[in-house]
Amino acid sequence: MTTHQRVRGPLSAAVARLCAEVRPRVGQRAATGLGEVLDRLSAPLQLAVVGRIKSGKSTLVNALIGRRVAPTDVGECTKLVTRFQYGTVDRIEVVLLDGNKYSLPFTAEGAIPTDLGVRPERVSHVEAYLTNAVLRDLTVIDTPGLGSLDDDSVARTEAVLGNGGQEGADSERLDPVSHAAVAGAEAVLHVITRSVRADDRQALSTFKAATGSRPSGPVNALGVLNKADAIDPDSVSGGAGEPWTAARALAVEQERQLKPRVAEVLPLIGLLAETSESGEFTSSDAEALHRLAALDGATRETMLISADLFTEWECEVPADTRARLLELLDLHGVRCALEEIDADPHITAGRLRSRLHEASGLSALLSRINSVFRGRADGIKAAAGLASVAAVAQSCADPTERARLHAALEGLLTQPQAHQLRLLEALTMISSGAVTLPPDLLDEVLRLGGSEDFSERLGMPGSPVERLTEFALERAKWWRSFASLGATPAQSRVAHVVHRAYFLIWRQLR
Ligand SMILES: Nc1nc2c(ncn2[C@@H]2O[C@H](COP(=O)(O)OP(=O)(O)OP(=O)(O)O)[C@@H](O)[C@H]2O)c(=O)[nH]1
Numbered sequence: 216m217t218t219h220q221r222v223r224g225p226l227s228a229a230v231a232r233l234c235a236e237v238r239p240r241v242g243q244r245a246a247t248g249l250g251e252v253l254d255r256l257s258a259p260l261q262l263a264v265v266g267r268i269k270s271g272k273s274t275l276v277n278a279l280i281g282r283r284v285a286p287t288d289v290g291e292c293t294k295l296v297t298r299f300q301y302g303t304v305d306r307i308e309v310v311l312l313d314g315n316k317y318s319l320p321f322t323a324e325g326a327i328p329t330d331l332g333v334r335p336e337r338v339s340h341v342e343a344y345l346t347n348a349v350l351r352d353l354t355v356i357d358t359p360g361l362g363s364l365d366d367d368s369v370a371r372t373e374a375v376l377g378n379g380g381q382e383g384a385d386s387e388r389l390d391p392v393s394h395a396a397v398a399g400a401e402a403v404l405h406v407i408t409r410s411v412r413a414d415d416r417q418a419l420s421t422f423k424a425a426t427g428s429r430p431s432g433p434v435n436a437l438g439v440l441n442k443a444d445a446i447d448p449d450s451v452s453g454g455a456g457e458p459w460t461a462a463r464a465l466a467v468e469q470e471r472q473l474k475p476r477v478a479e480v481l482p483l484i485g486l487l488a489e490t491s492e493s494g495e496f497t498s499s500d501a502e503a504l505h506r507l508a509a510l511d512g513a514t515r516e517t518m519l520i521s522a523d524l525f526t527e528w529e530c531e532v533p534a535d536t537r538a539r540l541l542e543l544l545d546l547h548g549v550r551c552a553l554e555e556i557d558a559d560p561h562i563t564a565g566r567l568r569s570r571l572h573e574a575s576g577l578s579a580l581l582s583r584i585n586s587v588f589r590g591r592a593d594g595i596k597a598a599a600g601l602a603s604v605a606a607v608a609q610s611c612a613d614p615t616e617r618a619r620l621h622a623a624l625e626g627l628l629t630q631p632q633a634h635q636l637r638l639l640e641a642l643t644m645i646s647s648g649a650v651t652l653p654p655d656l657l658d659e660v661l662r663l664g665g666s667e668d669f670s671e672r673l674g675m676p677g678s679p680v681e682r683l684t685e686f687a688l689e690r691a692k693w694w695r696s697f698a699s700l701g702a703t704p705a706q707s708r709v710a711h712v713v714h715r716a717y718f719l720i721w722r723q724l725r
């Protein structure tokens with residue numbers, strides 16, 4: 216049964232207790248909903264990778280899992296949601312809209328076949344169970360490209376990610392809306408490329424599509440500026456003629472545009488990350504690169520001008536070997552590898568692979584995923600769980616039952632230890648645009664909700680406790696007077712929460 220499953224962290228545990236306590240006192244439907252919330256609270260964090268068509272979502276999914284398992288660059292784009300979760304044996308399960316499931320073998324290369332053996336219209340989504348350790352505390356969800364889909368696929372995607380209707384629902388299941396809120400992804404990697412387009416921004420604000428009723432924000436969303444290798448450094452101000460510097464400058468610019476809907480935007484060369492993480496890069500690839508490095512300078516330069524020249528120019532390395540290198544690394548990756556070989560002609564294949572990994576930017580992304588998502592999984596999951604309970608309450612036909620659920624929610628939120636959830640809720644209101652604050656106050660609230668560490672939350676890392684205590688009290692007072700004097704009603708709600716957050720910090724520091 217669900218209730219004995221492990222719930223990770225005090226906030227999730229508090230929400231789990233709430234569900235377990237109220238469940239016997241509500242009707243069958245709401246009880247089923249609360250059961251789903253409970254299941255969800257003990258499951259790994261659900262991280263969806265979303266973005267425009269062909270932005271490199273599946274490539275990034277493979278890099279994260281460390282295996283080329285999601286089909287990439289399939290002539291046809293990804294049409295279905297695939298959830299990659301931990302399992303004790305590798306297996307693929309195709310879930311049909313009528314609720315039936317069947318399993319499917321991996322391709323010879325160990326990937327999910329693009330042909331699922333049934334008409335795509337009949338499929339709800341694909342569950343892939345893998346033994347990879349990363350998936351123990353993170354379920355990774357690959358999604359179809361935004362803007363790529365016909366209405367039918369949109370409806371399916373939303374149903375799985377949590378924003379739409381659910382076909383084949385029997386009477387004991389939740390109604391579509393609450394199912395959506397319960398099933399939605401809890402965190403998001405938003406993959407963008409070169410420029411943030413209007414529809415990227417729109418996608419972020421309607422990111423509800425991926426997270427049920429919970430919009431993305433600084434607490435649960437990171438942006439990834441992918442294909443950093445394809446950025447022309449001369450086209451970016453501050454690019455300094457160097458691709459990675461240009462990518463960083465562009466990421467900062469995009470972050471400015473997208474904040475506070477994402478915590479941060481990080482540049483990435485997803486292809487290099489995938490190749491170096493998935494074990495696709497072999498010693499014969501390294502050997503081919505050594506042979507290319509040994510070519511005379513003029514030939515090498517010419518070949519590196521374009522992909523066509525790289526594969527078609529006369530040279531002793533066979534054309535199909537070069538085509539493979541291009542597929543694994545693209546031109547920029549090949550260039551990086553050749554420079555590494557120039558610097559150390561005896562570099563081993565393993566070392567070359569790890570240099571490519573370093574060049575991909577994946578380490579920085581993983582470390583942010585750890586601090587933003589894994590580190591805060593408890594708060595993220597608990598906030599998602601609360602939103603789900605609220606959605607279950609909302610969909611109750613019986614007013615007494617609804618009131619009981621609301622009372623339980625309120626009861627939980629007034630406990631001091633649950634205040635962090637109020638703060639997360641306030642951040643969500645801000646990031647969804649429901650509340651606006653002047654930039655300095657916005658930064659302050661983001662900081663306050665952005666960490667577990669008191670000195671970081673107060674923006675004074677390394678300061679002595681006395682100074683922190685004093686500052687927390689000062690800001691608590693300020694926010695209280697802002698709440699009653701200077702603020703709009705919506706700002707005032709947020710200000711009360713911020714005031715209390717400072718007050719609680721002050722009390723604990725003291
Ligand atoms: N040069 C370069 N190519 C990349 C990078 N990331 C992905 N690609 C390539 O871009 C193409 C599309 O990648 P996918 O991962 O299939 O993109 P997707 O977003 O999953 O595409 P859809 O599912 O069709 O929307 C593939 O050929 C990838 O190899 C990158 O960082 N650099």
Ligand SMILES: [Mg+2]
Pocket residue numbers: 272273274286287288292293358359360
């Ligand atoms: Mg894809």
